[in-house]
Amino acid sequence: MKKKFLALVLASAMTLSLAACGGSGDDSKSGTDKKDGEKVAKVTTVMTSDPDTLDPGRADDQQKGAIVLEAQETLVRLIDGKLTEAGAEKIDVSDDGLVYTFTLRDNKYSDGTPVKAQDYVNSIRRVFDPEVNCHNAGIFYCIKGGEEFNTGAGAKEDVAAVAKDDKTLEITLTEPLPYFTQLLTFANITPVPEEKTQGEKNSSYGATAEELSQSGPFYVAEWTRGSKVVLKKNPNYWDAENVKLDEIEMLLAQDANTRQQLFDQGQIDILQGVRGEYIETLQGKIDAGDVELVSGPQARNAYICFNNNDPEGVFSNENIRKAFAIAFDREAYVKNVTKKDKAAYGEVPFGTAIGTEIFRDVYEEPMKELLEQDAKTLLEKGLKEIGKEGETLEITFLQANADDGTKVISEYYQNQWQTKLGVKVNIETAADNSSFNNQVSKGLYQVCQTGWGADYNDPMTFMQCYTTGDGNNPAFFSDAKYDELVMACKTEQDMKVRGEKFAEAEKILTVDKCGISPVTFSFDNSVVNKKLKGYFINGAGGPSIEFKNAYIEE
Amino acid sequence: MVKYIAKKIGYMIVTLWIILTVTFFLMNTMPGDPTQSSMKVLPEAVVENLKARWGLDKPVTEQYVIYLKNLLRGEMGESYKTPGLTANQVIEERFPASLRLGLQAVVVSLIIGLILGILAAFNRGKWLDFLTIFIAILGVSIPSFVFAALLQKYAAGGFFPIVGWAAEGSSLIEIFRGTALPTLAASIGGIATYSRFMRSSVLDVLSNDYILLAKAKGLSKFQIVTRHVLRNAITPIISIVAPQIAGIVTGSFVIERIFSVPGLGRYYVESVSGRDYPLIMATTIFFSAIFIVCMVAMDILYAVVDPRIRKSIIDGK
Numbered sequence: 001m002k003k004k005f006l007a008l009v010l011a012s013a014m015t016l017s018l019a020a021c022g023g024s025g026d027d028s029k030s031g032t033d034k035k036d037g038e039k040v041a042k043v044t045t046v047m048t049s050d051p052d053t054l055d056p057g058r059a060d061d062q063q064k065g066a067i068v069l070e071a072q073e074t075l076v077r078l079i080d081g082k083l084t085e086a087g088a089e090k091i092d093v094s095d096d097g098l099v100y101t102f103t104l105r106d107n108k109y110s111d112g113t114p115v116k117a118q119d120y121v122n123s124i125r126r127v128f129d130p131e132v133n134c135h136n137a138g139i140f141y142c143i144k145g146g147e148e149f150n151t152g153a154g155a156k157e158d159v160a161a162v163a164k165d166d167k168t169l170e171i172t173l174t175e176p177l178p179y180f181t182q183l184l185t186f187a188n189i190t191p192v193p194e195e196k197t198q199g200e201k202n203s204s205y206g207a208t209a210e211e212l213s214q215s216g217p218f219y220v221a222e223w224t225r226g227s228k229v230v231l232k233k234n235p236n237y238w239d240a241e242n243v244k245l246d247e248i249e250m251l252l253a254q255d256a257n258t259r260q261q262l263f264d265q266g267q268i269d270i271l272q273g274v275r276g277e278y279i280e281t282l283q284g285k286i287d288a289g290d291v292e293l294v295s296g297p298q299a300r301n302a303y304i305c306f307n308n309n310d311p312e313g314v315f316s317n318e319n320i321r322k323a324f325a326i327a328f329d330r331e332a333y334v335k336n337v338t339k340k341d342k343a344a345y346g347e348v349p350f351g352t353a354i355g356t357e358i359f360r361d362v363y364e365e366p367m368k369e370l371l372e373q374d375a376k377t378l379l380e381k382g383l384k385e386i387g388k389e390g391e392t393l394e395i396t397f398l399q400a401n402a403d404d405g406t407k408v409i410s411e412y413y414q415n416q417w418q419t420k421l422g423v424k425v426n427i428e429t430a431a432d433n434s435s436f437n438n439q440v441s442k443g444l445y446q447v448c449q450t451g452w453g454a455d456y457n458d459p460m461t462f463m464q465c466y467t468t469g470d471g472n473n474p475a476f477f478s479d480a481k482y483d484e485l486v487m488a489c490k491t492e493q494d495m496k497v498r499g500e501k502f503a504e505a506e507k508i509l510t511v512d513k514c515g516i517s518p519v520t521f522s523f524d525n526s527v528v529n530k531k532l533k534g535y536f537i538n539g540a541g542g543p544s545i546e547f548k549n550a551y552i553e554e
Numbered sequence: 555m556v557k558y559i560a561k562k563i564g565y566m567i568v569t570l571w572i573i574l575t576v577t578f579f580l581m582n583t584m585p586g587d588p589t590q591s592s593m594k595v596l597p598e599a600v601v602e603n604l605k606a607r608w609g610l611d612k613p614v615t616e617q618y619v620i621y622l623k624n625l626l627r628g629e630m631g632e633s634y635k636t637p638g639l640t641a642n643q644v645i646e647e648r649f650p651a652s653l654r655l656g657l658q659a660v661v662v663s664l665i666i667g668l669i670l671g672i673l674a675a676f677n678r679g680k681w682l683d684f685l686t687i688f689i690a691i692l693g694v695s696i697p698s699f700v701f702a703a704l705l706q707k708y709a710a711g712g713f714f715p716i717v718g719w720a721a722e723g724s725s726l727i728e729i730f731r732g733t734a735l736p737t738l739a740a741s742i743g744g745i746a747t748y749s750r751f752m753r754s755s756v757l758d759v760l761s762n763d764y765i766l767l768a769k770a771k772g773l774s775k776f777q778i779v780t781r782h783v784l785r786n787a788i789t790p791i792i793s794i795v796a797p798q799i800a801g802i803v804t805g806s807f808v809i810e811r812i813f814s815v816p817g818l819g820r821y822y823v824e825s826v827s828g829r830d831y832p833l834i835m836a837t838t839i840f841f842s843a844i845f846i847v848c849m850v851a852m853d854i855l856y857a858v859v860d861p862r863i864r865k866s867i868i869d870g871k
Contacts, residue, residue: 261716
């Protein structure tokens with residue numbers, strides 16, 4: 001009783017004191033604190049998942065990327081969203097577009113040892129090393145010898161990344177990929193000294209912060225698994241004079257409500273991926289200018305995935321696919337169901353660049369004309385073609401899990417199609433995401449909703465999946481003309497020609513053949529402490545928030 | 555008595571073996587495998603290589619034999635998701651936080667729950683009794699995560715952090731700061747259960763003739779409570795405490811997630827969705843072992859507390 005009473009007294013005292021000082025004045029709070037007479041510029045943010053390793057070779061999700069890309073230096077960095085020379089001060093490309101020569105800067109690791117070209121070579125080899133098991137390896141198969149080493153058919157010495165001397169790195173490609181420099185913003189290609197990854201260490205490097213060699217603007221000074229990561233300014237970084245923050249603290253908060261509490265009470269300075277309902281609660285602070293609302297596109301889409309090889313023989317029919325694509329109100333979906341993102345009428349999301357331009361600024365979304373057609377007529381036509389004329393069609397929609405959010409989405413699909421097309425829609429639930437992926441990749445479904453996020457900032461990342469036989473083609477879409485157009489973009493250097501080809505291919509995929517039907521493009525809303533300036537929220541590639549040039553405004 | 559304990563431990567090992575066998579085969583029949591836990595599909599040759607490295611290319615029965623052999627040597631394998639991190643290490647690193655949270659919660663809920671229960675029973679029909687019933691109903695009907703969110707909103711942010719578990723070896727005040735709210739959130743269900751049980755248990759004992767005798771002997775109220783009432787009333791509580799201890803030490807996943815407690819609960823859940831086989835096995839075996847140990851401890855404790863049971867064991871064998 002006494003203990004509980006004490007806790008209650010303490011709790012209410014805290015609440016009162018908090019109300020009195022408006023949530024400020026706590027030592028863990030971000031901002032600038034006096035310490036030994038010197039000001040410490042500190043930003044606090046959250047981690048939405050607990051990183052299992054900080055090995056650059058294994059940094060293959062957004063959360064790990066967000067940490068590793070602050071602690072390591074890529075050859076090129078996205079500064080304000082633009083590709084900028086970073087670890088390399090000069091990049092020379094051979095006339096045939098196959099050989100890239102990088103001249104490295106005089107950069108040093110946080111422990112003071114110099115970064116050498118050999119360290120980049122080691123990291124590139126490790127991307128393909130079967131022992132490391134980098135999930136992004138497939139993206140780098142454009143580097144000669146990579147695929148062979150990764151699949152066990154070649155040796156690491158045959159990977160065509162060579163250190164000519166300590167400061168010169170040469171990479172040879174299998175084909176003149178026009179977007180190769182975009183791939184260099186990946187956390188996977190950051191220097192790792194070879195002596196750190198010998199023997200057993202090859203697969204276990206990065207399990208603790210102490211063993212890491214860190215070449216970035218910050219270094220991981222403290223990593224408490226399951227709790228937090230503290231990054232400190234790297235004094236040996238080549239561009240240290242332009243790094244203004246002394247410390248970035250990343251608190252683990254996997255629960256969305258916990259994250260909102262942290263932001264509400266001013267304990268974190270920036271929170272990404274907030275929903276509409278939460279923004280409404282902050283409207284007062286946003287209007288008063290205490291909190292800044294930043295919205296921007298994320299290169300990610302969600303789409304209706306038809307099984308073009310439908311075992312039931314329904315969605316293998318083009319007209320039936322079109323009917324289902326049309327009988328779905330995308331605007332009402334984003335407004336009432338997901339309450340975030342924007343309706344999609346094409347495959348390539350906003351925020352995806354083609355060369356120096358944004359793809360969607362130049363090429364209009366192709367699907368609007370399709371949606372004007374009559375769904376019922378198309379369905380009847382399709383049913384006739386598959387010999388089911390006059391029958392009530394019964395189909396099964398596969399949902400990834402039984403989460404509330406997923407269920408609401410599936411039921412919206414069910415409702416739309418049942419009322420607009422007069423078909424019967426059954427919902428089947430996969431045990432969890434892993435079984436869902438398994439079932440979909442094996443083609444054991446009729447129709448589902450899935451999505452794709454950009455691996456790098458070029459339309460290719462969204463288009464390559466749907467070429468015939470690609471491992472990431474869950475729709476089993478196959479079209480000779482589409483394949484030809486997309487493959488041509490792998491070597492075509494003229495960005496205007498590439499853009500046109502992509503736009504044509506996009507129309508085949510989403511309109512002419514309607515192999516898949518996009519539903520939403522992701523839009524991220526972030527709320528930010530007004531004092532935080534100079535940060536940049538990346539849509540595709542780079543860390544999700546770039547803090548290199550961030551600072552706290554007094 | 556020794557024979558009795560030995561027999562219990564024997565059963566315990568058999569139960570564990572059955573659990574691990576069933577889990578092993580169930581795990582292998584789950585659709586999906588560790589190479590498919592992310593959206594990205596790996597090239598076939600890479601998948602083959604990985605399977606060979608993890609020994610997943612062998613028949614399941616052979617994998618089972620290998621697993622048992624390693625387990626007997628005390629090795630539970632290396633995580634697929636984090637190479638270099640063994641299942642043993644995960645348990646060593648993460649269990650202390652879960653254990654601390656669980657034990658603190660049990661102690662807090664026992665102290666508060668038992669006191670409330672006793673007070674309610676002695677004040678039957680008065681306001682304290684109604685208050686206890688009210689707390690019990692609240693505690694049972696409000697899920698702990700709702701209570702946790704309320705605590706974060708109204709009690710955290712000042713002295714108590716919203717997230718921020720105190721590492722082992724911190725000062726006492728730091729530990730109190732970091733663990734008070736999660737502990738309170740995790741103990742609300744226990745407080746409700748114990749106070750209700752204790753109340754009815756005490757009422758039951760109070761109606762016995764020996765209490766009347768004790769009163770007649772002229773013993774003080776305090777002596778009656780400590781010597782006669784508590785001793786008799788606490789036995790039924792033991793039978794609910796043991797499974798609750800196991801449950802709270804192992805099952806505070808939700809609380810751990812909300813308060814970012816670096817505990818084992820996360821691995822218990824995420825290893826399944828990530829198909830991290832060695833960790834699925836390790837956490838299942840470990841948690842089952844705790845549960846079974848608690849049950850055995852409960853049986854033994856019964857014998858210690860209740861001379862009648864002790865006698866029946868000795869006579870019976």
